[in-house]
Amino acid sequence: MTEITMVQAVNHALRDEMRADDDVVVLGEDVGVNGGVFRCTADLHAEFGDDRVIDTPLSESGIIGAAIGMALYGLRPVPEIQFSDFIWPAFDQITSELAKMRYRSAGQFTCPMVVRTPYGGGIRGGHYHSQSPEAYFTHTPGLVVVVPSTPYDAKGLLRAAIRSEDPVIFLEPKRIYRAPKGEVPDDDYTVEIGKAAVRREGTDFTITCYGAMMPVAMEACEKAAEKGWQGEVLDLRTLLPLDEEALLASVTKTGRMVVLQEAPRFCGFGSELSAIVAEKAVDVLEAPIKRVAGFDVPFPYTLEHVYMPHADRVMHAIDEVMTY
Amino acid sequence: MTSDMLQIISESGKALADDDTDLTEDQLVAMYEAMVRTRALDERMIKLQRQGRIGFYVPSTGEEAAQVGSGMVFESKDWLYPSYRVPGLFLMMGASLDDMVANCYGNEADLCLGRQMPVHYAFGKLNIVSISSPIGTHIIQATGTAMAMRMKQNNALTATYFGDGGTSSNDFHSGLNFAGVDKSPVLFICSNNQWAISVPIEKQTASKTIAAKAEAYGMPGVRADGNDVLAVYQVCKQAADRARAGEGPTLIELMTYRRGPHSSSDDPTRYRGNQADEWMERDPILRFRKYLERRDLWSQASEDALQQREKAAVNEAIKRIEKLPPPTLDTMFTDVYAKVPPHLRAQYEELVENEGTGHEADPDAAFPL
Numbered sequence: 001m002t003e004i005t006m007v008q009a010v011n012h013a014l015r016d017e018m019r020a021d022d023d024v025v026v027l028g029e030d031v032g033v034n035g036g037v038f039r040c041t042a043d044l045h046a047e048f049g050d051d052r053v054i055d056t057p058l059s060e061s062g063i064i065g066a067a068i069g070m071a072l073y074g075l076r077p078v079p080e081i082q083f084s085d086f087i088w089p090a091f092d093q094i095t096s097e098l099a100k101m102r103y104r105s106a107g108q109f110t111c112p113m114v115v116r117t118p119y120g121g122g123i124r125g126g127h128y129h130s131q132s133p134e135a136y137f138t139h140t141p142g143l144v145v146v147v148p149s150t151p152y153d154a155k156g157l158l159r160a161a162i163r164s165e166d167p168v169i170f171l172e173p174k175r176i177y178r179a180p181k182g183e184v185p186d187d188d189y190t191v192e193i194g195k196a197a198v199r200r201e202g203t204d205f206t207i208t209c210y211g212a213m214m215p216v217a218m219e220a221c222e223k224a225a226e227k228g229w230q231g232e233v234l235d236l237r238t239l240l241p242l243d244e245e246a247l248l249a250s251v252t253k254t255g256r257m258v259v260l261q262e263a264p265r266f267c268g269f270g271s272e273l274s275a276i277v278a279e280k281a282v283d284v285l286e287a288p289i290k291r292v293a294g295f296d297v298p299f300p301y302t303l304e305h306v307y308m309p310h311a312d313r314v315m316h317a318i319d320e321v322m323t324y
Numbered sequence: 325m326t327s328d329m330l331q332i333i334s335e336s337g338k339a340l341a342d343d344d345t346d347l348t349e350d351q352l353v354a355m356y357e358a359m360v361r362t363r364a365l366d367e368r369m370i371k372l373q374r375q376g377r378i379g380f381y382v383p384s385t386g387e388e389a390a391q392v393g394s395g396m397v398f399e400s401k402d403w404l405y406p407s408y409r410v411p412g413l414f415l416m417m418g419a420s421l422d423d424m425v426a427n428c429y430g431n432e433a434d435l436c437l438g439r440q441m442p443v444h445y446a447f448g449k450l451n452i453v454s455i456s457s458p459i460g461t462h463i464i465q466a467t468g469t470a471m472a473m474r475m476k477q478n479n480a481l482t483a484t485y486f487g488d489g490g491t492s493s494n495d496f497h498s499g500l501n502f503a504g505v506d507k508s509p510v511l512f513i514c515s516n517n518q519w520a521i522s523v524p525i526e527k528q529t530a531s532k533t534i535a536a537k538a539e540a541y542g543m544p545g546v547r548a549d550g551n552d553v554l555a556v557y558q559v560c561k562q563a564a565d566r567a568r569a570g571e572g573p574t575l576i577e578l579m580t581y582r583r584g585p586h587s588s589s590d591d592p593t594r595y596r597g598n599q600a601d602e603w604m605e606r607d608p609i610l611r612f613r614k615y616l617e618r619r620d621l622w623s624q625a626s627e628d629a630l631q632q633r634e635k636a637a638v639n640e641a642i643k644r645i646e647k648l649p650p651p652t653l654d655t656m657f658t659d660v661y662a663k664v665p666p667h668l669r670a671q672y673e674e675l676v677e678n679e680g681t682g683h684e685a686d687p688d689a690a691f692p693l
């Protein structure tokens with residue numbers, strides 16, 4: 001066990017998978033000698049060389065398109081998009097090509113790969129270094145969408161993603177890239193894709209969350225505990241395919257649900273969670289579902305701290321579902 | 325010089341330049357036969373569409389030399405990223421008429437299980453990658469495969485086919501740019517048929533030629549008369565030799581003309597006059613036939629036999645394929661992921677509850693996990 005950051009966890013997962021499998025290659029902007037602008041690919045170039053740690057031209061559709069061609073040929077590419085806000089030039093490659101290759105060829109061609117990209121607010125990055133794009137991808141059949149919230153999960157999920165036969169969009173919450181640190185084993189372990197984790201057990205209400213909102217949910221539950229309400233924090237970890245069983249089990253147990261996400265509320269991923277519970281478990285609900293999300297505005301710069309959901313705002317929602 | 329255009333056979337079938345290629349007489353005849361087979365398939369399939377027996381088709385009439393001349397240079401280890409207008413290439417690489425026809429019917433015999441429109445073929449065993457509709461996306465994928473081949477140093481190459489319209493796409497740029505930087509073994513083959521549906525080449529680019537664009541990507545750009553199968557072969561062979569020798573990519577522009585409609589959904593009389601007639605005289609098949617006749621490799625008797633044989637072969641394939649049933653309902657839910665996830669299994673079960681399995685012979689067909 002070592003205490004490391006999420007950046008280090010990602011780095012170690014890449015390093016270990018590259019050591020274990022010569023077909024694993026990393027490509028993207030500044031991932032080589034520079035080790036990535038967030039340092040996630042640090043030291044990889046020195047160990048694995050130009051052919052396996054590729055500094056590409058500045059073209060996101062080029063990075064993903066080339067990675068698809070590599071994966072089709074049998075490599076295991078792990079392309080990095082420097083910020084998820086710049087992934088849109090590659091949206092066509094991801095949704096039209098990557099997500100559909102297996103289906104449209106009836107399994108004759110597949111392109112397993114992991115598209116790694118830092119996402120989310122909290123680093124004073126303005127519109128284009130802060131957004132949370134998960135819903136654009138969870139709306140696309142054929143993709144797997146994973147969002148870790150701890151260094152342990154980041155390493156275990158990334159290793160599992162690299163070994164997966166499906167294309168994975170791996171969204172890294174950059175707000176918690178460097179803190180808090182977490183205990184991570186040095187040995188070979190993976191975290192199963194498609195399984196949520198209960199971060200805190202409770203009986204009175206459920207908060208669903210993922211990525212950088214997990215610590216916010218935990219903090220809000222501390223506040224709720226002061227009022228005598230015990231919250232359960234369900235960290236989804238994989239958004240697609242969703243661990244629906246864990247979701248329904250938790251809400252059935254608590255009867256109340258707060259949905260937390262930092263992306264804009266309207267048509268956000270949390271809306272799907274609300275719909276699933278409304279369709280399948282409405283009879284267990286003791287209060288209407290409450291969503292806590294980013295506002296339906298472009299991500300602001302100066303007022304970022306107001307935009308981002310924080311424990312007090314979550315606490316308002318808890319108050320509402322508990323006193324309904 | 326990128327504005328020069330290589331021609332080897334004149335319209336009357338005379339050798340204009342050195343026609344002493346490495347192709348044997350048998351190969352020359354086989355190339356001619358492949359061109360005729362391609363046209364026989366195209367003509368029959370467009371008729372089937374007109375009769376309402378298949379939903380859609382894209383003919384390649386007039387562009388057979390571009391497909392067959394280039395198709396001669398590939399080996400089984402090479403990978404192809406085709407456009408939708410190269411049926412002759414697939415036949416040359418070993419696709420069966422049954423597989424081609426089944427794709428257009430989209431029934432249970434379709435290698436892609438009817439999941440895409442007709443002409444969006446994929447031949448896994450032949451390394452012919454699945455075609456998608458978005459124009460240009462495959463160009464950079466071809467480069468990615470070629471980058472992997474360069475790393476593995478196995479003398480294999482990729483080739484990708486696209487139209488003049490495709491050269492305006494984002495991934496034409498990323499594909500050529502990445503390949504130029506990486507020196508990947510890839511042939512970028514542009515069939516410049518001068519139209520992108522109704523948009524003429526002058527509205528597609530202000531560049532004098534497509535080949536000229538190669539310069540900016542640091543690779544050679546070459547042009548050939550795309551209706552001259554020997555010229556096509558020669559430029560492609562040279563590019564393939566360079567690629568295999570580790571000398572990097574080439575942009576190849578094949579000058580031709582889209583003689584028919586863009587697809588079965590298109591009516592070209594709305595946007596162009598009878599320019600196509602002029603191109604009838606430059607027909608690539610007729611031209612090559614005259615050449616072979618001059619060399620005493622072809623006769624009227626062999627022509628009659630070939631025509632009859634190829635038309636019959638297409639008709640027999642249609643007879644075998646047309647009667648097959650559509651894919652079963654479970655195929656709507658498989659191959660989305662490597663394993664069917666719980667939510668798709670639930671959706672399948674709900675569908676079956678409402679509509680049955682869609683497979684009368686075997687109502688208990690197990691859902692593949």
Ligand SMILES: Cc1ncc(C[n+]2csc(CCOP(=O)(O)OP(=O)(O)O)c2C)c(N)n1
Nearest residue numbers: 409457458459487488489490517519520521
């Ligand atoms: C990205 C995209 N935009 C538009 C279309 C619709 N479309 C299909 S084919 C075509 C023209 C393509 O022309 P070209 O690349 O010259 O190939 P050709 O059809 O002449 O062989 C268009 C506009 C598409 N399939 N994809």
Ligand SMILES: [Mg+2]
Nearest residue numbers: 487488519520
């Ligand atoms: Mg065209």
